[in-house]
Amino acid sequence: MKTKTVSFTATTLPRLTDEQRASLTSLAARPDSEIDYSDIPEITDAQLKTGVRGRFYRPVKMQITARVDADVLEWLKSQGKGYQARLNAILRREMLNALK
Structure with a gap:
């Protein structure tokens, strides 16, 4: 038996019924x-100490067009595959440092 996956977006959600409202x-x-x-277990101090904030957070990626100096791009590419991910990591590190 096949299962049909249904997905909605904020604009395609079905309207609430009067009973639901x-x-x-x-x-x-x-x-x-x-x-x-x-039915919800209480969180202990030990759990709070070992907890990691944003562990499953995955930022939304956006495609952009950016002008980068040729030597900077060559340096990123010379380190192997994944230069865009490295560029993003460098920018994220600088962003987090600026927010401190």
Whole structure:
């Protein structure tokens, strides 16, 4: 039996039914004190210390056109395959240093 994969974007989502809207409205109106956390394990201090932020984060790649000095491009390419990834890594390192 074949399985059909259905995908939606923000613009192609089906409209909510009146029943779904009413359910969401009633949930939003409930105070936080009524939320049942009994089935969620509490996070320990040890877990917080070993946790890694953004571990599964993958930034969206965008195709651009950029003018780079010829000697810079040759230097990147001379290090082997993956010069675009290296260029991105260099730019990301500089961005993170500037944000500190």
